[in-house]
Amino acid sequence: MEKTIAAIATPNAAGGIGIVRISGNDAVSVAERVFRAAGGTKLASLPGYSCLFGTVYNGNEPVDQAVALLFRAPRSYTGEDVVELQCHGGLFLMQEILRLVLAAGATAAGPGEFTKRAFLNGKLDLSEAESVMNLISAHGEQAANAAYHTLEGTLSKEIRSIADGLIAASARMAAWADYPDEIYEEELNYDTLLPEFEEARQRLQTLVSRFDAGQIISEGITTAIVGKPNVGKSTLMNRLLQRNRSIVTSVAGTTRDVIEETARIGNVVLRLSDTAGLHESSDTVEAIGIQMAREKLTHSDLILAVFDGSEALSPSDFSLLEEVRDACNAGRKKAVGIINKADLGNQVSESSIAPFVSAVITLSANDPGCYDKMKQLLENLLGTAEFDSSAAVLANERQLLCCQKAIDALSEAIFALSSGLTMDAVNVSVEGAISPLLELTGEQVSDTVIEEVFATFCVGK
Numbered sequence: 001m002e003k004t005i006a007a008i009a010t011p012n013a014a015g016g017i018g019i020v021r022i023s024g025n026d027a028v029s030v031a032e033r034v035f036r037a038a039g040g041t042k043l044a045s046l047p048g049y050s051c052l053f054g055t056v057y058n059g060n061e062p063v064d065q066a067v068a069l070l071f072r073a074p075r076s077y078t079g080e081d082v083v084e085l086q087c088h089g090g091l092f093l094m095q096e097i098l099r100l101v102l103a104a105g106a107t108a109a110g111p112g113e114f115t116k117r118a119f120l121n122g123k124l125d126l127s128e129a130e131s132v133m134n135l136i137s138a139h140g141e142q143a144a145n146a147a148y149h150t151l152e153g154t155l156s157k158e159i160r161s162i163a164d165g166l167i168a169a170s171a172r173m174a175a176w177a178d179y180p181d182e183i184y185e186e187e188l189n190y191d192t193l194l195p196e197f198e199e200a201r202q203r204l205q206t207l208v209s210r211f212d213a214g215q216i217i218s219e220g221i222t223t224a225i226v227g228k229p230n231v232g233k234s235t236l237m238n239r240l241l242q243r244n245r246s247i248v249t250s251v252a253g254t255t256r257d258v259i260e261e262t263a264r265i266g267n268v269v270l271r272l273s274d275t276a277g278l279h280e281s282s283d284t285v286e287a288i289g290i291q292m293a294r295e296k297l298t299h300s301d302l303i304l305a306v307f308d309g310s311e312a313l314s315p316s317d318f319s320l321l322e323e324v325r326d327a328c329n330a331g332r333k334k335a336v337g338i339i340n341k342a343d344l345g346n347q348v349s350e351s352s353i354a355p356f357v358s359a360v361i362t363l364s365a366n367d368p369g370c371y372d373k374m375k376q377l378l379e380n381l382l383g384t385a386e387f388d389s390s391a392a393v394l395a396n397e398r399q400l401l402c403c404q405k406a407i408d409a410l411s412e413a414i415f416a417l418s419s420g421l422t423m424d425a426v427n428v429s430v431e432g433a434i435s436p437l438l439e440l441t442g443e444q445v446s447d448t449v450i451e452e453v454f455a456t457f458c459v460g461k
């Protein structure tokens with residue numbers, strides 16, 4: 001029998017209300033050892049979806065007033081009996097109430113253990129469970145929307161529908177191999193199977209291509225602002241953050257270390273680092289900053305390379321452009337060339353920068369209007385402009401990997417079919433496409449994967 005678990009479900013900070021959640025067969029009896037209703041009514045006598053006002057006691061000492069909410073299995077979040085004690089949300093108070101609940105017979109819940117039980121009790125599939133954490137950690141409206149739709153089953157339905165089609169085709173192929181006379185040739189031939197496999201592969205590829213945009217919206221993209229000292233990097237960063245964070249001065253080399261911030265620009269989340277100017281320096285502190293800047297350039301997925309447009313490009317600007325181009329060629333990075341200080345006249349043409357970067361923009365970081373220009377450029381460049389958060393979206397690398405495995409296996413099936421291999425051989429590849437899809441939804445998944453998924457959750461969820 002599963003243990004009855006308990007945890008503080010609200011944040012680890014003082015708040016108006018704090019909730020201790022208890023789940024398991026003994027949830028009601030554990031709760032009744034610490035909670036007494038004002039009118040003497042017993043929780044055990046009530047149906048699910050009831051609540052009682054009363055007091056939490058430490059022995060006979062009252063600790064806090066509380067409302068106890070009762071959910072009866074299977075109609076609860078976890079699918080088990082659940083009691084939530086809603087108390088005043090003081091940090092000490094919550095820890096004290098949790099301590100009393102644990103002393104009354106509950107076991108401390110591990111990370112994500114409530115949601116894991118919901119998954120194991122069939123209340124959610126694995127992709128829906130993963131979207132719970134995405135919903136909690138969403139930075140913006142579209143990320144929250146996408147997570148909400150996944151929680152509602154949009155992704156599960158799409159994956160299930162693709163898998164169902166493949167399972168039906170696989171069953172037909174297996175039947176044909178066993179009883180060739182009973183399945184008509186025209187029901188099972190190249191012309192009927194090929195379009196089915198191609199359509200399934202196309203639907204999976206759509207999910208994969210939407211993944212990057214989804215990640216940028218929910219997780220953000222690591223972004224490095226690079227350029228010579230004094231070109232306006234800090235000014236631009238402050239503009240994007242819409243407040244003053246970096247120290248802006250006209251003395252070259254002021255920004256010595258790497259400053260990290262998160263900025264939401266339209267639906268794009270930039271994980272920004274403003275860096276020391278990229279130039280040679282004899283000053284040790286500044287030299288460390290420059291080294292960090294180079295590392296950022298290597299490790300960021302988006303590079304904002306800033307130039308002072310009021311002066312002609314210098315040899316060091318060109319070496320920076322070459323570094324940026326090489327970094328982009330080496331990985332899946334994107335780079336924007338930003339010709340700044342447009343208000344001081346324009347000595348730098350966009351065409352001189354364009355060959356080294358993914359997009360170029362001329363602006364003045366001093367002008368508040370440059371925020372909207374950057375927003376439009378970034379949303380288009382990163383493919384988030386057309387992002388439909390109500391459509392099925394893959395939430396993480398695990399789900400992406402499952403889709404990629406299924407696509408590879410389908411490509412093998414299509415190749416085997418086109419090469420005239422036997423149905424048995426084609427079917428091996430089709431089965432190879434079905435299993436990662438069932439792993440994605442959690443219908444066919446190892447305990448290790450389940451452990452890994454829930455290890456990333458917070459305690460109390």
Ligand code: GDP
Pocket residue numbers: 227228229230231232233234235236247248249250252253254255277340341342343344363364365366367
């Ligand atoms: P960083 O060293 O690259 O971070 O450059 P800063 O952001 O500290 O800016 C250096 C100087 O350029 C400051 O005096 C800024 O006010 C000025 N500056 C930045 N952007 C612009 C701009 O668009 N137009 C003008 N005229 N000055 C700017």
